[in-house]
Amino acid sequence: MTKPVYGRVALIGLGLIASSMFWAIKRAGLAGEVTGYARSQETRDTARKIGLCDRVCESAAEAAEGADLVVLCVPVGAMGGVAQEISPVLKPGATVSDVGSVKRAVIDAVAPHLPEAVHFVPAHPLAGTEHSGPQSGFAELYDNRWCIVVPADDDTDAEAVARLRSLWEGMGANVDQMDADHHDLVLAVTSHAPHLIAYTMVGVADDLRRVTDSEVIKYSAAGFRDFTRIAASDPTMWRDVFLNNKEATLEILGRFTEELFALQRAIRTGDGDHLFDYFTHTRAIRRGIIEAGQDTDAPDFGRGAKKP
Ligand code: NAP
Numbered sequence: 251m252t253k254p255v256y257g258r259v260a261l262i263g264l265g266l267i268a269s270s271m272f273w274a275i276k277r278a279g280l281a282g283e284v285t286g287y288a289r290s291q292e293t294r295d296t297a298r299k300i301g302l303c304d305r306v307c308e309s310a311a312e313a314a315e316g317a318d319l320v321v322l323c324v325p326v327g328a329m330g331g332v333a334q335e336i337s338p339v340l341k342p343g344a345t346v347s348d349v350g351s352v353k354r355a356v357i358d359a360v361a362p363h364l365p366e367a368v369h370f371v372p373a374h375p376l377a378g379t380e381h382s383g384p385q386s387g388f389a390e391l392y393d394n395r396w397c398i399v400v401p402a403d404d405d406t407d408a409e410a411v412a413r414l415r416s417l418w419e420g421m422g423a424n425v426d427q428m429d430a431d432h433h434d435l436v437l438a439v440t441s442h443a444p445h446l447i448a449y450t451m452v453g454v455a456d457d458l459r460r461v462t463d464s465e466v467i468k469y470s471a472a473g474f475r476d477f478t479r480i481a482a483s484d485p486t487m488w489r490d491v492f493l494n495n496k497e498a499t500l501e502i503l504g505r506f507t508e509e510l511f512a513l514q515r516a517i518r519t520g521d522g523d524h525l526f527d528y529f530t531h532t533r534a535i536r537r538g539i540i541e542a543g544q545d546t547d548a549p550d551f552g553r554g555a556k557k558p
Contacts, residue, residue, distance in 0.1 A: 255417045257282045260317035262310045262332055264288035264297050266378060267349045268323035269387025272302055274421035277389040287313035288384065289324075296384045315339040319417070322348035322360070326490040330359030342367035345410045349375055351437065351487070353400045353430040355494035361402055369410035370402040374433065375423060376441075380482040393422035394543060400430050438498035442491055443506060446499070448480035449488075 259281040261268040268286065275281050286303030287310045288294055297306045307313035314320045314336040322329050329348055340346065346368055350356040353372055364370050377395035379386065397418040401411055415425045428436070455466045455474060470478065492499055516524040540547045 253279075254282050255280045255413055255420060256318040258317045258319075259284045259417075260313040260320045261286045261303065261323055262313060262320065262336070263323035263325075263328075264293055264302060264306075264384045265323065266382050266386040266391075267375065268321070269297075269302050269384050270377075270389065270391035271321065271323070271349075271387075271421065273387055273389035274392055275417075278420045280417055280420045281319075285313040285317065293384050300385060302384055302387075310335050311339045316341055318344055319414070320344065320346045322346070322350070325486050326350045326352050326356055326494045327486075328490075329356050330363065333360040333363040337363045337365060340365060340368050343369075345369040345371055345414060347371050347373050347414055349373060351441070351491050352495040353433045357400075357402050357430055369407045371406060371411050371414045372400045372402060372430070373414060373418065374398045374400065374437070375418070377423075378483075380479055380484075382484045382487070390422070392418070395423050397421075397423040397425050398433055399425055399427045400433050401427070402430075434495050435498045435501070438495055438502045442495055442499045443502040445480055445483060445488060446492065446503065447506070448477040451477045452481040 259275065261271060261284060264286050265288075272284055272286070275284055283304045285305045285307055286297060287307045288297065294306050294308070297303055305313075310332050316339075318341070320336060320340065322332055324332055329350060333346070336346075342365070346360070346364055347370075348356055348360065350372070351374060353374060356372055357370075360372075361370055375392055375395060375397040377391050377397075379391075399411060399415055399418070411427075415427075418425050451474070455477075458466055466474070513525070513528065515521070516528075539545050
């Protein structure tokens with residue numbers, strides 16, 4: 251057991267990310283008490299039933315009152331409203347953080363509501379599954395994954411940043427720090443645009459299925475199955491990601507379209523060298539990800555060995 255990093259932590263929103271945080275905090279004894287709140291009675295009842303949080307509250311303000319750290323774990327589009335609701339009860343010297351997949355829009359929505367005496371240290375754990383809700387979390391979700399800490403501005407209290415970093419390290423994550431705009435561009439490349447492409451590919455195949463009956467499902471063992479897994483991600487979360495990281499996502503999709511046209515031309519003109527060189531280069535990138543410990547090189551993505 252590690253020494254607690256915070257006396258009381260409040261988790262607002264009790265889905266995949268918050269529930270995994272709770273189990274990881276408990277695993278390492280990182281907080282004295284964890285309170286929680288979710289919008290629906292159903293989620294709050296489920297949380298109580300499965301022992302998610304030491305105390306499940308009936309409002310976000312009740313959960314946040316007296317907390318040393320409040321983490322907003324709701325969809326990006328709901329962050330500003332929650333910040334407004336909890337701001338009157340925040341303890342002076344407390345830290346507010348969030349786990350949103352987009353950072354600039356969250357800072358713009360949340361910061362104006364926070365009192366002077368409260369530190370705001372946004373963060374984004376680069377870990378997830380296609381499942382959501384209070385029962386989808388598990389303590390190991392953040393093990394050896396990155397968490398990017400994005401201080402709201404240059405004047406953010408260094409002690410508050412260091413403490414939040416310790417919490418994420420205690421939950422198993424490797425912590426990095428960058429500014430909000432850089433974060434949003436990096437994530438547009440590594441996560442947001444790929445999700446949009448997966449959604450599109452599954453949509454295209456669905457159209458095709460009407461022509462070829464069940465063949466798309468029947469023979470989906472290869473690449474397509476991985477697209478369907480990504481495209482099963484939560485619709486609310488991903489709607490909010492695209493609406494709130496518009497500029498960076500559109501920039502990357504523009505580049506993607508140019509590359510796609512170049513490959514299309516190579517196929518049309520029979521330019522095998524272009525295709526071979528391109529695929530050799532992308533294969534090396536995959537090798538780099540495995541060497542960095544961010545994925546397994548087991549055949550079939552190690553499906554048999556991984557947690558569901
Ligand atoms: P989730 O499983 O769908 O859970 C979202 C939670 O937020 C639910 O408990 C929901 O309550 C609550 N909620 C929604 N709107 C609310 C509101 N207006 N006020 C109060 N609570 C509200 O979502 P998640 O996957 O944990 O994602 C949470 C955040 O983490 C998002 O900002 C997302 O961008 C970010 N994130 C997600 C992933 C991922 O892969 N899933 C990875 C990194 C970061 P009800 O259950 O009562 O509706």
